[in-house]
Amino acid sequence: MEKEIQQKIQLVVDWLRQQVDDSGTRGLIVGISGGIDSAVVANLIKKAFPDNSLGVILPVKSSAKDIEDGILVCEKCGISHFTIDLTLQHDELIKKVIDELKNENLYDEKNLRIMDANLRARLRMSTLYAIANNLNYLVVGTDNAAEIYTGYFTKYGDGGVDLLPIASLKKQEVYEWAKILEIPQNILDKAPSAGLWEGQTDEIEMGVTYNSIDNYLAGKPISQGDKSVIERLHRISQHKRQMPSFPKMNI
Numbered sequence: 001m002e003k004e005i006q007q008k009i010q011l012v013v014d015w016l017r018q019q020v021d022d023s024g025t026r027g028l029i030v031g032i033s034g035g036i037d038s039a040v041v042a043n044l045i046k047k048a049f050p051d052n053s054l055g056v057i058l059p060v061k062s063s064a065k066d067i068e069d070g071i072l073v074c075e076k077c078g079i080s081h082f083t084i085d086l087t088l089q090h091d092e093l094i095k096k097v098i099d100e101l102k103n104e105n106l107y108d109e110k111n112l113r114i115m116d117a118n119l120r121a122r123l124r125m126s127t128l129y130a131i132a133n134n135l136n137y138l139v140v141g142t143d144n145a146a147e148i149y150t151g152y153f154t155k156y157g158d159g160g161v162d163l164l165p166i167a168s169l170k171k172q173e174v175y176e177w178a179k180i181l182e183i184p185q186n187i188l189d190k191a192p193s194a195g196l197w198e199g200q201t202d203e204i205e206m207g208v209t210y211n212s213i214d215n216y217l218a219g220k221p222i223s224q225g226d227k228s229v230i231e232r233l234h235r236i237s238q239h240k241r242q243m244p245s246f247p248k249m250n251i
């Protein structure tokens with residue numbers, strides 16, 4: 001099992017090198033949250049490009065623990081890293097948007113939380129691309145198979161990336177790779193969270209466990225209730241997995 005995973009890791013590392021070569025870029029960048037998905041990706045890009053890989057910690061009102069864990073992940077695998085705190089920029093932009101919507105009598109308070117959350121993810125994406133443009137790097141995403149299938153990501157936020165090296169891995173496989181990559185145990189022990197609001201966890205928000213999604217993706221039996229939840233999430237997020245629609249015209 002361990003040997004098999006090592007071989008798969010090597011395949012992905014080679015694939016990353018090939019993608020950079022083919023694109024005429026010089027290296028790879030990833031956002032580091034202190035969670036397991038970005039920890040695995042940080043290790044993969046560091047293996048692919050020991051001198052041309054970068055982890056960026058981008059707090060937006062993030063907990064001190066998550067920031068500390070992000071730094072720990074980077075130090076453990078030796079990847080170059082720095083922190084850019086986006087809290088002020090996020091708060092200023094959201095205030096401007098809310099003020100203007102209020103001025104126009106358009107503001108809907110009940111959508112504040114999701115608007116605030118997705119703006120965090122999109123500010124991170126913009127920041128990573130600004131750095132990538134400057135360094136001539138590709139932006140690497142961290143979405144796994146369960147997140148992609150259910151659409152559990154922000155469109156053009158954490159979903160706005162150039163490469164998805166762990167997109168074929170079920171969440172359980174992400175844990176298996178993390179162990180082989182010797183990612184610190186406390187990162188493995190944390191409940192998966194987008195960290196977009198206080199107390200948020202992926203499984204509570206999705207209404208289904210990663211275990212169930214993994215089983216569904218593997219074609220194993222799961223409860224009818226879980227199946228309905230997963231299929232609904234997949235259906236309503238179809239637009240996130242494709243290019244924007246456009247009218248077909250002969251011009």
Ligand SMILES: Nc1ncnc2c1ncn2[C@@H]1O[C@H](COP(=O)(O)OP(=O)(O)OC[C@H]2O[C@@H]([n+]3cccc(C(=O)O)c3)[C@H](O)[C@@H]2O)[C@@H](O)[C@H]1O
Nearest residue numbers: 114117118121151152153154155158193194196202205239
């Ligand atoms: N049918 C359709 N065709 C084309 N576009 C459609 C559409 N329906 C909505 N849209 C567009 O998509 C937007 C909604 O999508 P989006 O903006 O992504 O927003 P939405 O899917 O509502 O929210 C993102 C979800 O991903 C979660 N998330 C985000 C970031 C990271 C993580 C994590 O695991 O770390 C999780 C977050 O907690 C939340 O549950 C709409 O505002 C609209 O612009």
Ligand SMILES: Nc1ncnc2c1ncn2[C@@H]1O[C@H](COP(=O)(O)OP(=O)(O)OP(=O)(O)O)[C@@H](O)[C@H]1O
Nearest residue numbers: 031032033035036037038057058142158192193194
């Ligand atoms: N504070 C942050 N700084 C930099 N990047 C972030 C931050 N928060 C989220 N991201 C980026 O968004 C991605 C999506 O977050 P997600 O929560 O799905 O992954 P994770 O935190 O790495 O893993 P998990 O939460 O499942 O343990 C992260 O992997 C990371 O690349």
Ligand SMILES: [Mg+2]
Nearest residue numbers: 033035193194
């Ligand atoms: Mg997370």
